[in-house]
Amino acid sequence: MRPRIKAEHCPARFGDGWLRIGGKVFGIAADLRDPDGAVWALLELLDGTRTVDQVIADLVHRFPGRAAGEIRADIEQLSELGYVEDADEPACTALSSRQRERYERGRLLNRWVDRTPRGSSWDFQIRLSRARVVVVGLGGVGCTAALALAQSGVGRLHCVDHDVVELSNLNRQVLYGERDLGQPKAEVAVAKLRAVNSDIEVTGEPTRIEHPAALRSLAAACDVLVMSADQPAELWSWANRACARTRTAWVHGAYRGPQADMGLYRPGAGPCYECARAADQDRAALRPPVAEWRAVPMGPRVHAANAVTAGMVGNLVAHAVLSLLTGSPRLRVNCQYGFNLVTLDHNFVTVLDRSHPECRTCAVAS
Ligand SMILES: [Zn+2]
Numbered sequence: 001m002r003p004r005i006k007a008e009h010c011p012a013r014f015g016d017g018w019l020r021i022g023g024k025v026f027g028i029a030a031d032l033r034d035p036d037g038a039v040w041a042l043l044e045l046l047d048g049t050r051t052v053d054q055v056i057a058d059l060v061h062r063f064p065g066r067a068a069g070e071i072r073a074d075i076e077q078l079s080e081l082g083y084v085e086d087a088d089e090p091a092c093t094a095l096s097s098r099q100r101e102r103y104e105r106g107r108l109l110n111r112w113v114d115r116t117p118r119g120s121s122w123d124f125q126i127r128l129s130r131a132r133v134v135v136v137g138l139g140g141v142g143c144t145a146a147l148a149l150a151q152s153g154v155g156r157l158h159c160v161d162h163d164v165v166e167l168s169n170l171n172r173q174v175l176y177g178e179r180d181l182g183q184p185k186a187e188v189a190v191a192k193l194r195a196v197n198s199d200i201e202v203t204g205e206p207t208r209i210e211h212p213a214a215l216r217s218l219a220a221a222c223d224v225l226v227m228s229a230d231q232p233a234e235l236w237s238w239a240n241r242a243c244a245r246t247r248t249a250w251v252h253g254a255y256r257g258p259q260a261d262m263g264l265y266r267p268g269a270g271p272c273y274e275c276a277r278a279a280d281q282d283r284a285a286l287r288p289p290v291a292e293w294r295a296v297p298m299g300p301r302v303h304a305a306n307a308v309t310a311g312m313v314g315n316l317v318a319h320a321v322l323s324l325l326t327g328s329p330r331l332r333v334n335c336q337y338g339f340n341l342v343t344l345d346h347n348f349v350t351v352l353d354r355s356h357p358e359c360r361t362c363a364v365a366s
Contacts, residue, residue: 002087003055003075004048008112009083011043019043021083027329028113030081038063042074048087082115092122095129099199103153114328124326125153129200131325132156134222136209136239137229138163138185140172140305141253144314145226147174149321150193156201157193160218161185161229162208168302172310209235215242224321225250228314240265240273244361249324249333253317255309262313263336264320267365270334271352278356309341 005011009028011021019040022029032039041062045055056071078084092100100107103125110124120126133154135146138161150157165173165180165188180188186204193202209215209229219225219242227239227250236252243250249266252273265273316337323331335351355362 002048002051003046003079003084004087005043005046005078005083006085006111008108011040013040021078023112028115036063038066039074042071046075046078046084079117082117084117085111085121086119089120092120092126094126095122096199099125099129099153102197102199106152110326110328115330116327124328127326128153128322129155131224132158132222133224133226133321133325134158134160134218135226135228136160136215136218136235137227138173138175138189139169139228140307140310141255141314141317142226142228143173143175143189144311145228145253145317145321146189146193147196148315148318150197150200150202152318152322153197154200154321154325156222157203158218158222159186159189159193159202159204160207160209161189161204162206172305172307174307174311209238212238212242215239216245219243219246219248219250222248224248224324226317226321227252228254228317230254237274237277241361243267244272244365251317251320251324253313255303255305255313257304258309258341260309260313260316260339260341261336262316262320264324264331264333266324266333271355272334272359272361272365274361275352275356275359276336276350278358279352282356312339312341 009022011019013019017033017035018031019034020029020031021043034040038059042055042059045058050058052072052075055075056068059071060066060068107121107125111121114124131154133149135142135157138146138159142161146157146159163185165176165183165185167181169176170178175189175192176185184206186206190202190204207214215238225239225243225248227236229235239250239252243265244267247267251262251264253262255261263273320331323329332349332351335349338348340346
């Protein structure tokens, strides 16, 4: 191995005995104490032209007080933190030259974000190419999520929706156009996604999910299940139970007007979706009764949304799926995130520290 600091993580030295590695992005960068300049010298030597032994020998020559074992441990720690790559990385044979050209920009982004030591900078892409994802619901969220996953190179993508394309869909559902009006969404979406990326396998079905068993079979056939539909009302609870049974990671995404919500779960990694719902009910029970406003007839209930809100949620969902499939970035799982598009600075994460005592899904799983 010829260790090299990743180009995106190039260090900066502040002159006060501290330096920063990892660039300027919070969550990636780290500050290191370096009173005598030895850490900076080590980082300079990690330029991909030397083996680990040569780096150690050169640094000991410049800083005789440094022990070789200590320097080796520092190099290993920098590698474990994801700041170092191998300049002698073997050529990637698991992907074709066409795939490598297609996904090169994604590889660069992943190399930047990734904090996991990998044998190859293409590891992320190889994992995606072998992954299976099911998207249930091809509305505003599902369209954007499916498109992002297809563009990102998820190897097998299965799309589920029973509806047909309507004019009122076209302000936000990016897989459809005017010529698709009246056509089955699953059929149109599959054709569009195949046209976007013919290197992956895209399938679809016009199934209406009317019972939990339908979700169990879908969950059993994939690595991550995306819930981008919200009807019937029990759908997400069904998904939670189905994925707990099959040990399948899953993601839900929805918008509440200008609030973009996304949750991601890995069964066995913490409190589940139904735990969160039960905790919500506990909190509501402690509050004074809320009088509902009934003065204005509401008419048929449809979701307020545009291409921005739907696209934001859909891309957050796709981001969560990529994280679950590859571990990059290492997003916190078994929690829900909310993003306020009115202020852009009022975001939140909802997380429980333990399973709800009355959650039957967690009780069965344990
Ligand atoms: Zn639970």
